[in-house]
Amino acid sequence: MAQSAEFLVFGATGQQGGAVARALKAKRKKVRAFVRDPESVKSKALAAEGISLAIGDLFDHASINQAMAGIVGVFSVQTSSPAGEVTDAQEVWQGKAIAESALRQGVRHLVYSSGGAAGKGTTGMGHFDSKSEIEAYVRGLPIMSTITRPASFMEMMLLPGMGLPQGEFTFFMRPEQSMQMIAVNDLGRINAEILVAPDHYAGKTIELASASVTGKDLERAFTAAAGRMITYRRFSDDLLAQNSFLNHLCELLDTGLLAGAADIPALDREFGHLTSLEEWLGGPGKSLFEAALVDDTAEVALR
Ligand SMILES: NC(=O)c1ccc[n+]([C@@H]2O[C@H](COP(=O)([O-])OP(=O)(O)OC[C@H]3O[C@@H](n4cnc5c(N)ncnc54)[C@H](OP(=O)(O)O)[C@@H]3O)[C@@H](O)[C@H]2O)c1
Numbered sequence: 128m129a130q131s132a133e134f135l136v137f138g139a140t141g142q143q144g145g146a147v148a149r150a151l152k153a154k155r156k157k158v159r160a161f162v163r164d165p166e167s168v169k170s171k172a173l174a175a176e177g178i179s180l181a182i183g184d185l186f187d188h189a190s191i192n193q194a195m196a197g198i199v200g201v202f203s204v205q206t207s208s209p210a211g212e213v214t215d216a217q218e219v220w221q222g223k224a225i226a227e228s229a230l231r232q233g234v235r236h237l238v239y240s241s242g243g244a245a246g247k248g249t250t251g252m253g254h255f256d257s258k259s260e261i262e263a264y265v266r267g268l269p270i271m272s273t274i275t276r277p278a279s280f281m282e283m284m285l286l287p288g289m290g291l292p293q294g295e296f297t298f299f300m301r302p303e304q305s306m307q308m309i310a311v312n313d314l315g316r317i318n319a320e321i322l323v324a325p326d327h328y329a330g331k332t333i334e335l336a337s338a339s340v341t342g343k344d345l346e347r348a349f350t351a352a353a354g355r356m357i358t359y360r361r362f363s364d365d366l367l368a369q370n371s372f373l374n375h376l377c378e379l380l381d382t383g384l385l386a387g388a389a390d391i392p393a394l395d396r397e398f399g400h401l402t403s404l405e406e407w408l409g410g411p412g413k414s415l416f417e418a419a420l421v422d423d424t425a426e427v428a429l430r
Contacts, residue, residue, distance in 0.1 A: 131157060132156065132157065132199040132200070133156075133157040133158070133159055133197060133198055133199065134151050134156055134157065134158050134159065134198065134199065134200045134201070134202065134322055135159045135160075135161060135181065135194055135195060135198040135200070135201045135202070135234075136148040136151070136158060136159070136160050136161065136178075136201075136202045137161045137185070137201070137202060137203050137204055137205075137225060138161075138202075138204040138205070138206075139160030139161065139162060139173055139178070140160070140162055140163075140167060140169035140170055140173070141204070141206075142280065142282060142311050143202075143204045143240055143277070143311065143314060143315070143318075144160070144202060144204055145169070145173075145315070146311045146312055146314055146315025146316075146318075147202045147314075147315045147318045147319055147322070148160050148173060148178055148202075148315075149176065149315060150312075150315040150316045150318070150319035150320075151319045151322065151323070152176060152177060152178060153319075154319060154323060156319075156323065157179075158177075158178045158179070159178070159179045159180070159181050159194065159198065160173045160178050160179070160180055160181065161181050161183055161185075161191070161194050162180050162181070162182060162183075163182070163183070163184055165180050165182050181193070181194035185205065185221040185224065185225075186217075186221070188224055188228065191224055191225060191228045192228050192231070192232060195228055195229060195232035195234055196232065198229075198232070198234050199234065199235045199236065199325075200234065200235060200236045200237075200238065200322040200323075200325060201225065201229045201234050201236070201237045201238065202238050202240065202318055202322060203222065203225040203226065203229075203237060203238065203239045203240065204239075204240040205218045205221045205222050205225075205261075206218070207242075207254035207257065207258075208253050208254045208257075209254055209372070214253075215253035215254060215256070215257040216257075218254065218257045218258075218261075219257045219260050219261055219264075222239065222257075222258075222260075222261030222264070222265075223261060223264050225237075226239065226261070226264060226265045226268055226270070226272075227268070229270060230268050230269065230270045234270070235271060235325060236270075236271040236272070236273070236322070236325035236329055237265065237270055237271070237272045237273075238272070238273045238274075238275060238318055238321055238322055238328075239261060239262065239265050239272060239273075239274050239275070240275050240277060240314075240318065241258040241259075241261065241262050241274050241275065241276045241277075242254075242255060242258045242276055242277065243276050243277060243278045243279070243307070243334060243335075243336075243385065243387055243388070243389075244258075244379060244384055244385050245258035245259045245262055245276055246258075246259050246262050246274075246276065246332065247259075247384055247388075250379060250384065251375065252372075252375055252376070252379070262274050262332075271325055271329035271330070272329060272330070273321050273325075273328040273329055273330070273331055273332075273333065274331075274332040274333070275314075275317070275318055275321065275332075275333050275335050276332065276333065276334045276335060276389075277309050277314050277335045277336075278306075278307040278308050278309045278334070278335060278336040278337075278387045278389060279299075279306065279307070279308050279309070279385075279387075280308065280309060280310075280311050280314070281308045281309065281310045281311070281337070281338075281402075281404065281407045281412055282310075282311050282412065282415065284296075284298060284308075284345075285412065285415045285416060285418075285419045285423075287423055287424050288423060288424065289419070289423055290423065291349075291353075291357065291416075291419045291420050291423045292419075292420060292421060292422060292423055294355065294356055294357055294358060295357060295358045295359070295360065296345060296346070296349055296357050296358070296359050296360075297359075297360055297361065297362050297363070297366075298342065298345065298359070298361070298362070299361065299362065299373075299376055299377055299380050299385070300340075300341060300342045300361060300380060301342060301361050302341065302342040302343050302346075302359060302360070302361070303341055303342070303343060304341060304342065304380065304381075304386075305339045305340060305341045305344075305386065306339070306340060306341075306380060306385065306386055306387060307336035307338070307339050307340075307386065307387025307388075307389055307391070308336060308337060308338055308339075308340055308387075308404070309335050309336050309337045309338075310337045310338075310401075310402035310407045310411060310412070311411070312402060312411050313335075313337045313398075313401050313402050314335060316398065316399070317333075317335055317394070317398045320398055321333070333394075334387070334388045334389035334390070335389055335394065336387050336389035336391055336394070336401075337391070337401040337402045337403070337407075338391065338401065338402070338403050338404050338407075339387065339391060340404050342359045342360070342361065343359065344404060345359050345404070346358060346359035348404045348405050348408055349408070349416075351405070352405075352408040352409070352413075352416060353416075353420055361377070362377065
């Protein structure tokens with residue numbers, strides 16, 4: 128692929144897009160980031176790293192079309208309903224709008240970042256079923272496309288309220304039950320690799336994960352990283368009775384659908400070393416983890 132080929136990354140001020148844009152940049156590729164506010168701290172950080180900015184909004188079709196001009200490869204990601212910013216229908220609208228625009232503007236290859244629970248039948252959870260719908264739409268278009276399905280992000284464990292300052296950690300899995308997770312850095316690296324090799328990856332759907340982790344694994348790794356005992360338990364029955372969203376996620380984990388279907392050794396061989404939980408805690412997750420140990424009520428600055 129020519130050195131001058133340019134890639135367009137959506138959500139570049141967020142976790143996934145930020146990691147993909149930076150991984151492409153590390154490959155010395157030209158990167159254009161689709162941003163809402165060029166004056167935001169995160170947009171300015173991208174610009175300072177040599178990433179050009181295309182200003183637009185995912186609700187504005189014309190701005191998406193404009194941003195596609197001269198682009199060879201697109202990374203598509205949308206926010207989803209649990210974040211509260213969009214409805215499931217809006218997520219679908221945005222995902223389809225990007226794909227349709229890529230086709231119309233002559234983009235060669237589209238990478239759609241879906242989710243681990245997508246494409247395996249109806250889940251009854253809007254933000255998973257929305258991704259299955261976008262996947263089907265993308266596959267129905269006459270454009271080269273690759274679908275990546277990331278597992279739960281390791282970074283998500285450091286969302287507020289998991290109990291670390293009190294010496295405990297609560298999450299989805301039972302102590303002996305495993306769930307696949309991915310470090311956002313790995314997600315960025317792998318999607319970048321896919322973007323620069325469209326002939327190799329187009330048509331494939333790739334489940335992404337860095338590690339398979341049980342509750343007991345979390346207890347061991349968190350205890351070692353904190354230097355004090357961190358007891359693991361699954362979300363309490365009381366919490367699950369009150370919170371149907373978390374309850375449904377736990378049920379999907381129990382049925383295996385959310386456990387993750389990535390072939391981690393194969394990914395490791397193909398894309399290079401993947402980040403283990405311990406490596407993540409000692410590296411990209413270290414400062415987030417240390418902050419959450421002291422105060423896990425604040426919104427963490429995930430990138
Ligand atoms: N968390 C997990 O474990 C996990 C696992 C698998 C899949 N997922 C999926 O990942 C997706 C979220 O990815 P993420 O965590 O990277 O998102 P994120 O960090 O929340 O970032 C969202 C990005 O989208 C941009 N954005 C939002 N609305 C926009 C609009 N109307 N126009 C233009 N840009 C807009 C934001 O820009 P601003 O800076 O302007 O706000 C930001 O760059 C969701 O669909 C979720 O279901 C999550």
